[in-house]
Amino acid sequence: MTLPRWNPPVTLSPREARIRKRVGKKRKLFGFLCDHRLELFDDDFQAELEQMYRDTGAGKNPMPPALLAMALLLQGYSNASDSEAVELAACDARWQLVLGCLGCDDPPFSQGSLFNFRERLIAHDMDRKLLERTRELAKRTGAFDFKKLPKKLDVAVDSSPLRGAGRVEDTFNLLAHAAWKVVLCVAELRARPAELLVDELGIPLLAEPSIKKALDIDWSNPAAKSAALNRLLGQIETLEQWVETNLSSESSKPPLQDQLALLEQLRGQDLEPDPDRGGQRIKRGVAKDRRVSVEDPDMRHGRKTKTKSFNGYKRHVVVSLHTKLILAVTVAPANQPEKDSLPTLVDRVEHLGLELASLHFDRGYIESSDVPELVASGVEVICKPWRQSNGDKFAKTDFSLDFVSQTVTCPGGQTQPMLLGESARFEADVCNACELKPKCTTSDRGRGLRIAANEPLQAKLRVLQRAPRGRARLRQRVVVEHTLAHVGQRQGNRARYLGMRKNEYDSTRAAVLVNLQVIQHELECPKLANAA
Incomplete structure (x- = not known):
């Protein structure tokens, strides 16, 4: 299958020249992309983009890949959705100037074409190649003299931080949301309305738009909260047992298999046996790598600082x-x-x-x-x-570390061997008799000092930080x-x-x-x- 190449005009028409002049004052990147589009998307790069397509000839004839790649850049620059991008390509003279279709009444691509191209671009990692192309463009345009730069x-x-787009939910909502997705999957397989299915199985909680409103309890009451959780789990188990009995073959294949696995993952990360009331309870603490969203499987709890968290x-x-x-x-x-x-x-x-x-x-x-x-x-x-502090006692920076002889000497003159990644311990008898002990340690077992695995590097960085040139x-x-x-x-x-x-x-x-x-x-x- 031969793909059409994107060949926007090199010489601008009078109308294009007028628009190009106007974008030279505001939203300047439109003008820059117009001027350098054939350098960014040269023949070699367009050929690489064409390699993303199958050569069977099946399906609709695709648009020029470079045109769609440029449309994605304009979409990011304009902060537009896919549908808005289609409209901008049809109505905005600046978009049409860059895409080389000024005056066209119809958009040069459809929303589906843009979506499919983005999926293909991601699958072939060509977005990373496009980033690499910007450095090559910097060379071609002479923006930087790379010959004078260090090799x-x-x-x-x-x-x-980048906050996720998926909805973050607590345990009750996560379980109910995941169970409802199982219901929807089963309803599609059986070609029956989901609402009718939950009525037949006697699991009405799973169809409620708000699980906490449906449970309607005093959430400050631990006993009521425990009973509500196990009531929800009981209806989920009813659903799973029905699926196992009636859809055993379908449950071992996607998409039902994936939804059931999600439900099991959420139970495993958020629940544990309740030794006091029986049944299950919400797990104490937060599970490692806890999933926080049903819709986005990759989102996680994170912290930028000790006081600032995000999902x-x-x-x-x-x-x-x-x-x-x-x-x-x-x-x-x-x-x-x-x-x-x-x-x-x-x-x-x-x-x-x-x-x-x-x-x-x-x-x-x-x-x-x-x-x-x-x-x-x-x-x-x-x-x-790393900061070295020890209250009002001697910090690690007060000790002399000799990485050649692998020894450490304390301010009082006692020397001990040290190993990277382990703790050095000074002799208790010497420490207890030392006049500097009140400034060093309160332990009667002698002073201990943790030696980091990257201690030689930390020592160099401490020297760097002490000098004005290093701080610069x-x-x-x-x-x-x-x-x-x-x-x-x-x-x-x-x-x-x-x-x-x-x-x-x-x-x-x-x-x-x-x-x-x-x-x-x-x-x-x-x-x-x-x-x-």
């Missing part, structure tokens, strides 16, 4: 300190520590064929398994060290904080889609737009670019 890059990493995801970006271009993006569940996302980000930067000179990040990333390997390969890690280097990572704010401004702080991968696509698209604006700014202000 090895100084990059910074940071993350920000959803964390978006991470890697930014070049030389150019301020975003090199890589990833999205992770909100409960995943920053350190677990660093290997993915580093791999994606290295996949671009780039080498790192230094890596700037905050303390959340320093425990990553990739950090020792990066340091061993010559990458300089720039990060604030620590402040360089402010670039990534500003860039991440621009991504958040472009994408928003609430997820557009359900699911981690789709929201990573949305974050990557926002990063593409931020990079394009960086390139545009550098081209408009070459003196600033040269000064940098």
Whole structure:
């Protein structure tokens, strides 16, 4: 199957030129995309986009992939829904200018075409390729003189919260919501109305729009709450037993299998046996990796600080300190520590064929398994060290750590061997007789000192923090904080889609737009670019 190529005109018509002039003052990215669309979507990249399509010839003839990719960028820039994007392509002269269809009465694509193309783009990871293309565009346009830039890059990493789009529910609502989805699935398989099915099975609670209103109890009464929970569970068990008896073969295949597995997952994470009243009770504490939404399976509880919590995801970006271009993006569940996302980000930067000179990040990333390997390969890690405090007693910084001889010496002069990742213990007799003991410890068993696995790196970072030049280097990572704010401004702080991968696509698209604006700014202000 031969796909049509997107070939917008190189020379603008008089009307296009007038619109191009107007967008040069406000919403400037429309003009930039019009000027550089054939550089961003050159023949080689259009050929890569065509590889996403099957060659059987079946189905409708697709639109030019590059045109749809540009439409997705315009959609992100205009913060439009799919249906709005179709209307804008038909009515907004700025959209038509960029898409090369100025004056067309009908939109150049349908809502279904845009949706299907986005799904295909995500499935083939071409959103990441589009982000890579922005760096290539920066080279082509001469926004940065890459020959004068260091061969090895100084990059910074940071993350920000992204609230999930799925509804967050408590245990009662999660169970009722998941059970209702089982009912809907069964009703579809049996071709019967769901409301009639719940009446026949005697499980009316599951059809109620508000489970707590239907239960109608004093929620401050533990006994009433326990009885209500077990009443709900009883009706869920009735449903499951009926399914097992009447739909045993269907229950082992999607979609019914998936809905039953979801119900079991929620019970396992939120419930435990009640030793006092019998039956089940809501589990004390929060289960690890607890699912918080029925509709979005990837959303999780997370914290940005000790006092600020959120439900959803964390978006991470890697930014070049030389150019301020975003090199890589990833999205992770909100409960995943920053350190677990660093290997993915580093791999994606290295996949671009780039080498790192230094890596700037905050303390959340320093425990990553990739950090020792990066340091061993010559990458300089720039990060604030962990705070060392011990009340009014001597802190770890008051001790002398010798990593060559693997010994630690206390302020009183006692020396003991130390091993990374373990605790060093000073002799009790020496400590108890030391005149500095009141300033050191209250224990009669001698002072203990925890030696971190990355203690040599922490020691270097403490030295870095004490020097003015070192503190200046620590402040360089402010670039990534500003860039991440621009991504958040472009994408928003609430997820557009359900699911981690789709929201990573949305974050990557926002990063593409931020990079394009960086390139545009550098081209408009070459003196600033040269000064940098």
